[in-house]
Amino acid sequence: VKAEDRFVERLRAALAAGTGGMLVGPGDDAAVVERAAGPLVATTDALVESVDFLPEEDPERLGRRAVAVNLSDLAAMGARPEFFLLTIAFPESKGEGFPLAVARGAAARGEDFGARLAGGDLSRAREVFVCVALWGRPEAKPILRSGGRAGDLLFVSGWPGQAAAGLTLARRPAGRELHGLDELSEADAARLLAAYRDPDPRVPLGLDLARHELASAAIDVSDGLGIDAGRLARASGVRAVLERDRLPLSPALITFARLAGRDAVEMAIGGGDDYELLFSVPPSDAARVEERSQELGVPVRRIGFLEPGEGAFLLEGSSRRPVHDAGFDHFGTAR
């Protein structure tokens, strides 16, 4: 029996029982799943070693994160996740247990949001590469990036910038403290690290916004609030204005920034890896969004508005500066 076949056998044994619409799971040439008629919402996102995660990342956590970043894309569309495929390329030196641990993490994170692992592919590579393709169905009408209108208010979930702080912490050499950061409490450090390593995709929020038709446009914040606000603005043909004083800065981020000699606002605007939802809402629905946030227990903050024009700008007092280039560009210089 070949290693790839052994992997499939172990994977099948590790997957949760119950078929739930899965007619053919891992182990054939393709997966076969049942689905109702109507639109299918599908996304793919890959994590590459040394670009999207650190070389010694724990494989189970890597699998969780690979699925989470895809769940975040579906959340931004207001779509309910159904199934995903998982490709893992890795060096032989990692051992046969490595892809199984990645798959276990991925399957567990998918199950949290109703997405089942239906199949995948393994390959050799010099560096680790994990690619997920995830699909589902729109809860109501899909929420696009392009539906924003001048006058709409901008909201963001959670605490942008925490993941960027967590990445700095994750990069610490093992057993050593970063200069100035020894005063950070364990609880704050754990919260920031978790924001980077194990993001919580905003699937319940995205589904709720779609169900109640509250968001005119939405995007998941992966490259930084500034860049992604610029993308929503561009797709909608408007300008996004973020109000400095409204940005949700978590106490942990504020403490981190003070100790590290960094600016918490800059981290929130340009940090990346947040996987929060940024969405626009007609003013008449703003109060309803705040109600829904309470009801769901998902923190949501109004941080700005859309107006005629283009780009994304940060409003500080009465001055504005462009922030649509203020984040992580996978194709330009790193942050």
Next chain:
Amino acid sequence: VKAEDRFVERLRAALAAGTGGMLVGPGDDAAVVERAAGPLVATTDALVESVDFLPEEDPERLGRRAVAVNLSDLAAMGARPEFFLLTIAFPESKGEGFPLAVARGAAARGEDFGARLAGGDLSRAREVFVCVALWGRPEAKPILRSGGRAGDLLFVSGWPGQAAAGLTLARRPAGRELHGLDELSEADAARLLAAYRDPDPRVPLGLDLARHELASAAIDVSDGLGIDAGRLARASGVRAVLERDRLPLSPALITFARLAGRDAVEMAIGGGDDYELLFSVPPSDAARVEERSQELGVPVRRIGFLEPGEGAFLLEGSSRRPVHDAGFDHFGTAR
């Protein structure tokens, strides 16, 4: 505008016009496509630099091949391709034109078989990695690996082993001839190279077999006829017997093997990268398969049978030897 956004704009301009069920194409958080109710057949397969293709591979051809190997999986299920997602990770040194060329090749190869590029992801990486997720719908009942029965006959399409010969030719240092191979005609060399670089997925054959319910089981031959016959046998709970004298050896492969001092049968059994269909057929339908092959203009040859037992064996005269380990294992030693 970020490089990733420029890519999406250029890609949208390059894609064929007409929406054909695509409600939201590349450029949002996820793709949205229409589809009818019923089973969805989905697969993913990745190509990794230096493992699945040579470092200097032409990007457009790389895109074509990445889609073709996925189309081959759907063909083996008897499923009609509909849409695919494309992830490209590449070093910055390749330039911004590189992913566009990969995507152009992928889109063109997909269109050949009715599969549209719906979205994807770009990432930086040290080595090139191309991952495709493709889905479609079963033409009738999906053909599984597990439906073969003792007594069924085994058929294969095309000319296994040609791709392995093509790989040897592709590895030639530029401008230099391989020892002994200078007598190979240009036409033969071109045919073998094409079998490796630009495989022809057997989608029409797979759909036809499903429509007429002729195949009891099928698998696409990617790791070698021996390994993949072993997989079909294992899934079906039987033994596969390949008859040496029945193997379809192309004149180009026979010439190549003679000049290179290799054994054409070994190359056909253990070569890999063929992307042909291996399928089992109840004896009562064998004549019908040969008729369909004529009708479709797709070469198909009866090469063996299934019997009680396990493994895959090559029958040479009256002796048999195991061949279920005789190919390329992505997780063991290379061929």
